[in-house]
Amino acid sequence: MDYILDFSEVDRSSTPVVGGKNASLGELIRAGIRVPPGFAVTTWSYLDFLEKGGIKEKVWQLLEGLDPEDVAALNQASQSVRELVLSTPMPSEIRDSLLSAYETLCKRCGVSQVPVAVRSSATAEDLPTASFAGQQDTYLWIQGVDQVCERVQRCWASLFTPRAVSYRIKNKFPHEKVLISVGVQKMVNSKTAGVMFTLNPIDGDLSKVVIEAAWGLGETVVSGSVNPDKFVVDKVLMEASEKSVSTKHIQCVYDPSAGGVAELEVPEQLQKQCCLEERELVELVSLAKKIEDHYGIPMDIEWAIDKDISFPENVFIVQARPETVWTQKKREPVIGGKSGRQLLMEQAMKRIRLH
Amino acid sequence: MAQEQTNRFPDPHEFKVPKELEGWEEMYPAHHLFSKERAEWEKQQFWYQDKIHAPEPLPPLDHIFQEAWQIALSQYTTRVFCIPPAQGIAQRVVGCYLYICAIAPPPDEVIAEKAKRFEKRVFYVFEHYDELWDKWLEKFKALGEEMAAVKVPEELPEFVPDEEVLPVPRGVYVSYDLMEAFDKLVDLMFKGWQYHFEMLNLTYLAYLMFADVCRKLFPGISESAIGKMVAGAHVSMFKPEEELCRLARLAHNSRGVSEILKKEASVEEKLEELKKIPDGRAWIEEYEKAKDPWFYVSCGSGWLHHEGSWITQPEIPFEYIKGYIERLENGETIERSLDEIDKQRDRIVAEYRNLIKTDEDRKAFDEAYNTIRTIYRYAEDHLFWVEHWFHTIWFQKIRELGALLVRHDMLNEVDDIFMFNRYEIPELLTELSTAWALGVGIPTRADYYKATVDKRKKILDAAKKWNPVPALGVPPEEVAEPFTIMLWGITTDKVKEWLKGVDAPSAEDVDEIKGFASSAGVAEGPARVLKLLKDITELQPGEILVCPSTNPSWAPVFTKIKAAVTDIGGLTSHAAIVCREYGVPSVTGTGVATQVIKTGDIIKVDGDTGLVTIVKRAS
Numbered sequence: 018m019d020y021i022l023d024f025s026e027v028d029r030s031s032t033p034v035v036g037g038k039n040a041s042l043g044e045l046i047r048a049g050i051r052v053p054p055g056f057a058v059t060t061w062s063y064l065d066f067l068e069k070g071g072i073k074e075k076v077w078q079l080l081e082g083l084d085p086e087d088v089a090a091l092n093q094a095s096q097s098v099r100e101l102v103l104s105t106p107m108p109s110e111i112r113d114s115l116l117s118a119y120e121t122l123c124k125r126c127g128v129s130q131v132p133v134a135v136r137s138s139a140t141a142e143d144l145p146t147a148s149f150a151g152q153q154d155t156y157l158w159i160q161g162v163d164q165v166c167e168r169v170q171r172c173w174a175s176l177f178t179p180r181a182v183s184y185r186i187k188n189k190f191p192h193e194k195v196l197i198s199v200g201v202q203k204m205v206n207s208k209t210a211g212v213m214f215t216l217n218p219i220d221g222d223l224s225k226v227v228i229e230a231a232w233g234l235g236e237t238v239v240s241g242s243v244n245p246d247k248f249v250v251d252k253v254l255m256e257a258s259e260k261s262v263s264t265k266h267i268q269c270v271y272d273p274s275a276g277g278v279a280e281l282e283v284p285e286q287l288q289k290q291c292c293l294e295e296r297e298l299v300e301l302v303s304l305a306k307k308i309e310d311h312y313g314i315p316m317d318i319e320w321a322i323d324k325d326i327s328f329p330e331n332v333f334i335v336q337a338r339p340e341t342v343w344t345q346k347k348r349e350p351v352i353g354g355k356s357g358r359q360l361l362m363e364q365a366m367k368r369i370r371l372h
Numbered sequence: 373m374a375q376e377q378t379n380r381f382p383d384p385h386e387f388k389v390p391k392e393l394e395g396w397e398e399m400y401p402a403h404h405l406f407s408k409e410r411a412e413w414e415k416q417q418f419w420y421q422d423k424i425h426a427p428e429p430l431p432p433l434d435h436i437f438q439e440a441w442q443i444a445l446s447q448y449t450t451r452v453f454c455i456p457p458a459q460g461i462a463q464r465v466v467g468c469y470l471y472i473c474a475i476a477p478p479p480d481e482v483i484a485e486k487a488k489r490f491e492k493r494v495f496y497v498f499e500h501y502d503e504l505w506d507k508w509l510e511k512f513k514a515l516g517e518e519m520a521a522v523k524v525p526e527e528l529p530e531f532v533p534d535e536e537v538l539p540v541p542r543g544v545y546v547s548y549d550l551m552e553a554f555d556k557l558v559d560l561m562f563k564g565w566q567y568h569f570e571m572l573n574l575t576y577l578a579y580l581m582f583a584d585v586c587r588k589l590f591p592g593i594s595e596s597a598i599g600k601m602v603a604g605a606h607v608s609m610f611k612p613e614e615e616l617c618r619l620a621r622l623a624h625n626s627r628g629v630s631e632i633l634k635k636e637a638s639v640e641e642k643l644e645e646l647k648k649i650p651d652g653r654a655w656i657e658e659y660e661k662a663k664d665p666w667f668y669v670s671c672g673s674g675w676l677h678h679e680g681s682w683i684t685q686p687e688i689p690f691e692y693i694k695g696y697i698e699r700l701e702n703g704e705t706i707e708r709s710l711d712e713i714d715k716q717r718d719r720i721v722a723e724y725r726n727l728i729k730t731d732e733d734r735k736a737f738d739e740a741y742n743t744i745r746t747i748y749r750y751a752e753d754h755l756f757w758v759e760h761w762f763h764t765i766w767f768q769k770i771r772e773l774g775a776l777l778v779r780h781d782m783l784n785e786v787d788d789i790f791m792f793n794r795y796e797i798p799e800l801l802t803e804l805s806t807a808w809a810l811g812v813g814i815p816t817r818a819d820y821y822k823a824t825v826d827k828r829k830k831i832l833d834a835a836k837k838w839n840p841v842p843a844l845g846v847p848p849e850e851v852a853e854p855f856t857i858m859l860w861g862i863t864t865d866k867v868k869e870w871l872k873g874v875d876a877p878s879a880e881d882v883d884e885i886k887g888f889a890s891s892a893g894v895a896e897g898p899a900r901v902l903k904l905l906k907d908i909t910e911l912q913p914g915e916i917l918v919c920p921s922t923n924p925s926w927a928p929v930f931t932k933i934k935a936a937v938t939d940i941g942g943l944t945s946h947a948a949i950v951c952r953e954y955g956v957p958s959v960t961g962t963g964v965a966t967q968v969i970k971t972g973d974i975i976k977v978d979g980d981t982g983l984v985t986i987v988k989r990a991s
Contacts, residue, residue: 224727
């Protein structure tokens with residue numbers, strides 16, 4: 018009946034309490050994959066908020082007997098519920114737990130008021146998640162416990178968007194049974210970030226991890242606004258077969274005064290410098306291999322290396338999803354079940370053209 | 373000025389060597405020179421300098437190995453195992469350097485005929501490799517022992533001894549023994565080289581097959597990864613070094629022995645002192661046991677008489693042993709764990725195998741791997757037995773003849789015998805025998821021979837200072853000959869690289885060269901260029917070794933250096949194997965490193981990309 022569970026305390030079986038997204042972060046940690054630290058605000062928090070905040074009856078009442086086709090009524094009810102959720106003060110037991118978890122996180126990161134991402138994490142996996150949890154709200158670069166509490170409540174409220182409400186009515190899913198958890202996770206304040214593939218996207222070579230990296234936050238690499246440094250590393254020997262260092266003029270950084278992201282010029286002496294250290298490269302490749310093993314298919318991964326934490330704890334996986342281009346192609350044998358004799362005979366007949 | 377695109381190398385018939393080399397042709401048999409009778413054919417071929425077998429100008433007698441391998445290597449491809457589209461490798465000498473040419477494929481009907489024989493003959497070898505290897509080794513050891521047993525007369529006595537006349541005359545005497553001894557040595561040398569290639573062509577073919585399978589499965593797989601998968605740890609090539617470790621450890625565990633071995637004294641002095649103590653005598657006994665065959669290892673490639681061997685230069689193994697003892701005293705482990713190396717190799721193979729997605733491909737990989745693993749150790753084992761052990765015996769026997777010639781004042785120095793080719797030496801011996809037979813007070817042309825030696829030494833010195841062109845003639849359309857691909861790494865890129873070199877103004881203007889990324893890692897430091905293999909003692913710890921190529925006797929050096937760069941050698945060259953093992957970055961097969969880099973230059977070796985950069989020229 019915990020209000021808060023650290024990501025490292027949860028796994029797949031925790032989904033009913035922390036939601037699918039938080040549970041999968043816990044799974045990754047179990048698999049030895051480092052994700053930015055954080056915690057789940059459990060469904061117990063949500064339930065007790067309704068209960069101890071004294072709004073439970075009111076909420077169910079507002080939603081009772083709605084006709085999903087009556088858009089105006091639906092919108093009206095949805096808005097009232099969300100206003101109620103947002104305006105009700107968080108019960109002190111829950112708020113205290115959240116405060117203590119946030120402070121622990123700050124201490125762990127060595128930063129006061131550590132910027133976090135606050136995201137809703139739905140619990141029902143048998144129905145399309147997006148419809149259920151409403152907006153799937155995500156709030157980035159949130160600082161301070163007041164802000165965090167406020168965003169947690171917004172996530173809770175997102176359960177009652179008109180779309181989510183009408184979807185549940187249509188599918189005859191009782192509103193009371195739908196629970197929500199919220200994830201609070203450190204924003205990676207990255208010195209270097211980028212993407213990596215667990216195969217070579219150019220030729221489909223499964224023995225390679227290809228990494229692209231640039232200074233600052235990963236946005237520049239993802240959006241293609243900077244020519245990244247590129248590394249092709251062999252998974253087995255952990256040796257780089259290709260290393261190309263580009264001139265990286267700009268970088269995205271977190272700007273505390275603006276409370277968001279800003280694009281800055283890279284200091285000249287760093288522009289032509291390789292943005293990954295050897296040990297970071299090795300760490301990334303190890304992580305890529307672990308993730309691929311865990312999911313059993315080639316993966317497309319976003320990663321970031323944090324400024325605030327020391328190596329190797331600062332090398333984080335931000336996102337991992339299946340690689341699509343090569344994985345969707347049917348895996349045809351490239352050689353076929355040939356015998357040693359056949360292979361040798363083919364080789365013996367071979368000529369190499371020189372020009 | 374517009375740069376004209378060169379697409380051919382100099383015409384071998386028009387090419388002129390520097391005039392300091394004048395007279396070089398007479399050192400070598402005429403069939404090894406470009407000739408007007410064969411000009412039409414020769415002009416159409418592609419001749420590139422063979423730095424593996426002749427990194428230096430060829431002393432006339434050492435040329436015998438080249439003659440022997442030209443026949444042996446080629447016949448196995450064309451007439452014995454019949455690799456269908458491949459022909460042999462032809463040789464020519466230009467300005468004392470060896471040039472070779474992989475001959476274009478034969479007509480289709482010949483290829484078809486060879487294919488049938490290939491199928492019949494080759495698979496048998498793979499299926500029976502282990503027993504064939506055992507037989508080979510037995511046969512080869514017997515051959516080496518036969519050569520060691522050839523009796524070279526110590527001198528031509530004033531009168532033959534009584535026992536050769538009474539009670540029954542022997543019938544043949546020292547004049548004949550002398551000629552017979554040399555002929556026998558030559559015959560055995562040719563025989564040894566025939567044996568040398570018994571399974572080597574097939575080994576290389578299997579390697580290329582496996583490498584091709586790997587590249588199909590993993591398009592970006594490195595040569596170093598393929599090399600690591602096939603390499604064995606328990607091979608003869610590493611045995612000399614293992615014996616040094618064993619002797620060092622024995623000394624370390626004995627009473628009084630390591631103190632003597634660590635002294636600044638000559639080998640003879642050390643042995644004398646060791647004889648005085650019981651543990652020392654026990655150590656000498658083990659040392660003697662290790663010596664034959666394991667110290668019959670050349671200090672270079674085994675291809676040149678003046679490289680010396682651990683037998684002729686025992687101070688080299690003694691120096692290595694001293695180093696090992698000191699490391700033992702520092703609590704270091706000196707032995708390589710062979711089982712560990714094997715285990716690591718198996719892990720690498722298993723990991724690549726796990727990455728293969730379909731069962732069919734996995735089966736093909738297994739089949740290819742088992743094929744190469746069966747036979748690959750031949751590539752590593754034969755090298756010790758032929759180029760090192762057998763050649764060292766040959767050099768010993770030839771020096772016995774040299775000593776006889778010096779004793780009878782035909783030559784000034786023992787090694788001067790190497791200044792005559794194998795066709796000329798019978799003449800020299802015949803002249804000596806004749807003079808002896810004719811009686812007393814008979815003149816010889818000793819002065820002519822001595823003058824010839826002086827002249828030839830000068831030519832060879834001049835040749836050493838000359839940087840020979842990388843190639844002559846017209847680059848071919850295609851290559852099928854396995855050695856050309858595997859050993860010399862002849863590819864389109866390589867040929868282009870060489871062609872660039874033909875136009876390049878001078879070595880000083882080049883500050884970046886490319887080769888095979890054969891051992892991972894990056895290192896920067898001062899270069900030590902060792903063009904002549906005997907200069908190895910100049911190498912300082914922390915330097916980057918730059919040399920034409922390396923060999924097993926260099927092994928202990930790899931613990932001293934930061935990185936290695938070679939002119940020659942790709943995939944599985946000695947330098948590449950050893951560097952990977954010691955975790956020293958290396959770039960091999962650059963073609964030009966020893967020309968472009970000078971001792972003292974600060975260079976950066978990137979074993980990940982194969983790039984060598986000259987950071988700062990030595991002033």
